[in-house]
Amino acid sequence: MLRKNAGVTAAAVLSLSLAIGACTAAFSLIDALILRPLPVPDPGQLIYCSYPTFGMSLIENTYTGAALFDRFLEASAGKVELFGISYPGPLQPITLDDSSGEEESVRSQRISGDGFRILGVQPVIGRVLTASDDGRRVAVLNYSFWGRRFGSSPTVLGRWLGFQGKQFQIVGVVRNGFDGLIPGYRMDVWFPNTNASASRGPSSDWDQVWGRLKPGVRSEQARQALQVVFTNYRRDHTDEFLRSGGPPDQLAKYKNAQLILSAGASGSPSMVRMDFERPLWILATVVALVLLIACSNIANLLVARAAAREREMAMRISIGAGRGRLMQQLLIESGLMASVACILGLAIAAATAPSIVNLLSPSDFPAYLDLQIGWRMLGFVAFIGIATTLLFGLAPALRASGVSPHEALKAGGAKQSSKIGLLRPLLASQVGFSFVVLFLGGLLLISFQKLTSVDLGFSKDRVVLFDIRMKNPARNDKAYLAALQLLDSVRRIPTVQAAGMSLEGLMGGDYAWVMRPGIRFPGHQLESVKPRYLPVSMGFFETMQIRLMDGRDLDARDMAPGSTAVVVKQ
Numbered sequence: 001m002l003r004k005n006a007g008v009t010a011a012a013v014l015s016l017s018l019a020i021g022a023c024t025a026a027f028s029l030i031d032a033l034i035l036r037p038l039p040v041p042d043p044g045q046l047i048y049c050s051y052p053t054f055g056m057s058l059i060e061n062t063y064t065g066a067a068l069f070d071r072f073l074e075a076s077a078g079k080v081e082l083f084g085i086s087y088p089g090p091l092q093p094i095t096l097d098d099s100s101g102e103e104e105s106v107r108s109q110r111i112s113g114d115g116f117r118i119l120g121v122q123p124v125i126g127r128v129l130t131a132s133d134d135g136r137r138v139a140v141l142n143y144s145f146w147g148r149r150f151g152s153s154p155t156v157l158g159r160w161l162g163f164q165g166k167q168f169q170i171v172g173v174v175r176n177g178f179d180g181l182i183p184g185y186r187m188d189v190w191f192p193n194t195n196a197s198a199s200r201g202p203s204s205d206w207d208q209v210w211g212r213l214k215p216g217v218r219s220e221q222a223r224q225a226l227q228v229v230f231t232n233y234r235r236d237h238t239d240e241f242l243r244s245g246g247p248p249d250q251l252a253k254y255k256n257a258q259l260i261l262s263a264g265a266s267g268s269p270s271m272v273r274m275d276f277e278r279p280l281w282i283l284a285t286v287v288a289l290v291l292l293i294a295c296s297n298i299a300n301l302l303v304a305r306a307a308a309r310e311r312e313m314a315m316r317i318s319i320g321a322g323r324g325r326l327m328q329q330l331l332i333e334s335g336l337m338a339s340v341a342c343i344l345g346l347a348i349a350a351a352t353a354p355s356i357v358n359l360l361s362p363s364d365f366p367a368y369l370d371l372q373i374g375w376r377m378l379g380f381v382a383f384i385g386i387a388t389t390l391l392f393g394l395a396p397a398l399r400a401s402g403v404s405p406h407e408a409l410k411a412g413g414a415k416q417s418s419k420i421g422l423l424r425p426l427l428a429s430q431v432g433f434s435f436v437v438l439f440l441g442g443l444l445l446i447s448f449q450k451l452t453s454v455d456l457g458f459s460k461d462r463v464v465l466f467d468i469r470m471k472n473p474a475r476n477d478k479a480y481l482a483a484l485q486l487l488d489s490v491r492r493i494p495t496v497q498a499a500g501m502s503l504e505g506l507m508g509g510d511y512a513w514v515m516r517p518g519i520r521f522p523g524h525q526l527e528s529v530k531p532r533y534l535p536v537s538m539g540f541f542e543t544m545q546i547r548l549m550d551g552r553d554l555d556a557r558d559m560a561p562g563s564t565a566v567v568v569k570q
């Protein structure tokens with residue numbers, strides 16, 4: 001019957017597959033970034049620490065000073081096993097011992113103590129990092145990086161890689177699927193806490209504190225034990241809060257702030273999650289409305305088709321078919337169309353979702369989401385298939401199976417075909433959903449148009465960006481002189497109009513400055529506003545065509561060591 005009505009079948013399948021593809025793509029993004037539990041044993045027992053932030057843009061801070069972390073370790077005995085991880089920064093270069101000095105950009109992370117053991121992450125080859133590795137120069141690789149760079153060769157064990165002027169020996173590869181604890185980013189290399197002998201000053205924020213609750217211990221019990229340490233520590237370091245620009249009227253809240261232990265089953269907040277969690281839920285709402293419109297379209301189509309099949313249905317009833325059998329026949333037809341649409345929708349989602357991920361972050365700070373076609377996605381597609389079958393198939397099945405054989409055969413179906421009462425609510429719902437989607441789509445397009453026409457304050461036309469990376473950060477002075485010489489050489493190129501340097505790009509994506517030290521004007525107390533600043537070279541404002549309101553541009557004398565010249569924003 002589907003082949004006999006090929007035009008109707010093709011229209012229904014095409015409409016439904018596009019809508020299901022959009023819904024599946026949205027689900028795959030939301031699942032990978034927000035919903036999916038971490039691929040470790042018993043993720044429901046994992047927690048991470050955070051606390052309120054006063055006088056800053058963040059609502060909660062999840063990073064803890066090294067000295068406070070040491071106190072947490074002492075207070076957590078018997079209740080929760082703790083470890084720390086560093087924030088995943090931008091891609092950084094490493095050199096491998098077989099690459100003749102060639103660099104490869106990877107994302108790395110430090111993990112302290114028995115972090116891998118507490119998580120339950122096992123190695124594929126070699127071993128994972130342990131507490132005895134803190135301070136040692138060893139490294140563990142991600143499974144995908146091992147396969148991509150070393151062809152999954154077991155000879156990778158014992159080899160050396162260079163990172164920030166130091167050599168680290170590869171001791172293991174973690175199992176496939178574990179990419180880290182912060183959704184939105186994939187770690188390629190893990191290092192131990194290499195600064196174990198460094199200063200444990202109160203302002204050395206370096207770790208996000210994670211833990212696994214002991215059997216029978218509730219999260220609140222662990223929080224109360226850590227809260228005492230947290231409060232005492234803050235009362236001992238109130239000068240640090242004021243020195244860093246904290247508002248004095250918030251000092252009492254700072255000292256008595258509540259430590260928060262959050263469930264870590266699906267990972268901790270990342271810049272990617274914070275930036276895109278709400279937009280992705282909005283996207284899911286819009287594509288769900290689109291799916292309802294598609295179901296309404298197909299239901300209208302099949303109701304009209306059912307009117308044309310009244311004579312066929314009357315013949316089936318006259319030879320003994322019951323109403324349940326007719327509904328079964330029509331629902332199976334609808335289910336077959338939905339099944340084909342689900343397969344096509346899955347293919348559409350697999351093709352479009354990765355391209356969306358590539359747009360979430362800049363290339364030097366890339367986002368990563370594991371968009372694997374696993375049982376969760378297949379289960380979602382199966383649920384969508386069943387739901388859409390009922391949504392667009394049930395009304396036409398009820399309409400067609402309720403035909404009167406006597407009337408249909410006597411009138412040739414003409415009288416029954418004139419009854420369009422069922423079409424009216426379907427058409428009304430279709431128009432209503434279409435209006436909502438059209439309205440939301442119009443708002444989003446207007447917002448997008450306004451965003452693309454924002455005055456950035458600089459010109460992005462004909463600007464070429466490239467990075468200079470130091471192989472040995474300890475030789476900063478020589479690297480700076482070499483960079484200035486390179487800048488002079490670039491300026492002498494005939495096709496270059498102007499050239500300048502800056503520590504970071506003007507548009508930093510999600511790797512932007514969150515907080516900076518406060519500033520102090522002569523005769524005034526420390527300002528609570530923490531300005532964002534950017535070290536630049538002479539020629540930077542000319543290159544980016546940033547207009548000066550007053551004063552002068554930076555020149556050669558300002559590039560000398562000890563210069564105090566700055567340019568401030570209007």
